[in-house]
Amino acid sequence: SIKLSQRVQRIKPSPTLAVTARAASLRAAGQDIIGLGAGEPDFDTPEHIKQAARDAINAGKTKYTAVDGTVELKDAIINKLKRDNGLDYQADQILVSCGGKQSFFNLAQALLDDGDEVIIPAPYWVSYPDMSLLAGGVPVIVQAGQDQAFKITPEQLEAAITEKTKLVVINSPSNPSGKAYTNDELAALGDVLVKHPHILIATDDMYEHILWADEPFSNIVMACPALYDQTIVLNGVSKAYSMTGWRIGYAAGPSELMKAMKKIQSQSTSNPTSISQYAAQAALEGDQSCIGEMLVAFKERHDYVVEQLNQINGVSCIPSDGTFYCFPDFNAILNRMDSIDNDVDLAEYILEKAGVALVPGSAFGLNGHMRISIATSMDNLVNAMDRIAKLLNDN
Numbered sequence: 001s002i003k004l005s006q007r008v009q010r011i012k013p014s015p016t017l018a019v020t021a022r023a024a025s026l027r028a029a030g031q032d033i034i035g036l037g038a039g040e041p042d043f044d045t046p047e048h049i050k051q052a053a054r055d056a057i058n059a060g061k062t063k064y065t066a067v068d069g070t071v072e073l074k075d076a077i078i079n080k081l082k083r084d085n086g087l088d089y090q091a092d093q094i095l096v097s098c099g100g101k102q103s104f105f106n107l108a109q110a111l112l113d114d115g116d117e118v119i120i121p122a123p124y125w126v127s128y129p130d131m132s133l134l135a136g137g138v139p140v141i142v143q144a145g146q147d148q149a150f151k152i153t154p155e156q157l158e159a160a161i162t163e164k165t166k167l168v169v170i171n172s173p174s175n176p177s178g179k180a181y182t183n184d185e186l187a188a189l190g191d192v193l194v195k196h197p198h199i200l201i202a203t204d205d206m207y208e209h210i211l212w213a214d215e216p217f218s219n220i221v222m223a224c225p226a227l228y229d230q231t232i233v234l235n236g237v238s239k240a241y242s243m244t245g246w247r248i249g250y251a252a253g254p255s256e257l258m259k260a261m262k263k264i265q266s267q268s269t270s271n272p273t274s275i276s277q278y279a280a281q282a283a284l285e286g287d288q289s290c291i292g293e294m295l296v297a298f299k300e301r302h303d304y305v306v307e308q309l310n311q312i313n314g315v316s317c318i319p320s321d322g323t324f325y326c327f328p329d330f331n332a333i334l335n336r337m338d339s340i341d342n343d344v345d346l347a348e349y350i351l352e353k354a355g356v357a358l359v360p361g362s363a364f365g366l367n368g369h370m371r372i373s374i375a376t377s378m379d380n381l382v383n384a385m386d387r388i389a390k391l392l393n394d395n
């Protein structure tokens with residue numbers, strides 16, 4: 001047998017992709033499965049973006065680009081960060097990568113030495129801990145339950161910081177909780193972090209545009225400009241423009257850090273796909289109304305699903321501020337069902353008995369919850385809520 005590296009044995013495959021794959025294989029075996037595990041919008045990529053890709057192919061823009069992205073795309077990103085976030089960056093502070101995933105991967109590899117601590121609020125996006133582990137880092141998980149709207153407090157943050165802390169990750173609006181920090185909440189976290197200039201903050205703004213909270217979007221450097229030299233902004237086109245398959249994400253931050261991340265990328269993937277870069281440029285520079293259309297649909301589905309979930313005996317769901325996820329609490333059901341011990345078993349039970357695929361909360365570091373993706377048709381959601389209610393109300 002092959003002796004695999006210690007490094008790869010530290011991590012596990014993405015659990016969200018695993019649920020999607022399991023639902024697909026049951027479906028292929030002829031079962032009627034409704035998948036609510038998806039981490040991507042169910043809309044097509046807008047036509048003007050696809051056209052920009054066709055044009056790029058026709059114009060022969062099919063060769064290597066600069067490792068860190070084309071000049072034109074980097075300009076579009078600089079303009080976007082100014083337009084939407086009021087943040088100023090130069091070209092040497094921007095790195096375009098193969099999806100938001102590679103941005104965080106590059107960051108972990110460029111920043112972390114063995115034993116360096118990474119503060120990650122739970123529930124978290126599944127890749128933060130594993131990518132940190134792969135780089136030799138130590139995830140320090142800070143629990144933020146439903147009673148605190150899945151958001152950490154400044155006191156929790158302060159208590160988690162040690163002299164080994166190298167990185168703090170903030171994802172707002174959050175996958176999986178759907179909750180967003182307010183500008184004031186971010187400013188209060190910022191007050192803690194300005195006192196620790198050796199700590200870098202990664203703000204993952206991937207769901208920036210999928211937001212219906214009362215307040216407009218903010219991130220920690222917008223809320224606390226003094227953190228500019230301490231913050232890396234991570235964003236991308238995957239979710240806002242329904243471009244998950246195109247694989248374009250980007251990072252903006254201190255030039256020294258970006259240079260190191262670029263070096264890592266130069267020795268792994270090199271540039272992201274040239275054609276996708278032209279499409280991403282069209283997404284950022286073109287008409288933004290496509291985002292609004294998706295947002296209206298997500299909000300309508302969200303309102304329906306939250307209402308239905310709260311009518312199920314033993315389920316409690318607080319409204320999301322954005323994203324296409326809800327993260328209801330199923331603990332009361334786990335407590336009353338003798339045959340089921342944890343959320344993983346409950347998700348399996350719901351999949352087998354009701355034919356609905358959900359991702360258990362423990363995959364995101366918070367037991368007893370389920371992540372429900374509303375990135376599917378209203379018909380599917382009505383059907384799924386019906387099936388779950390019938391199954392669980394009887395138990």
Ligand code: PLP
Pocket residue numbers: 039098099100101102125171174175204206236237238244247248249
């Ligand atoms: N960050 C968050 C919070 C996400 O949910 C995702 C995707 O699921 C990503 C980053 C990465 O997105 P991608 O690599 O598809 O651009």
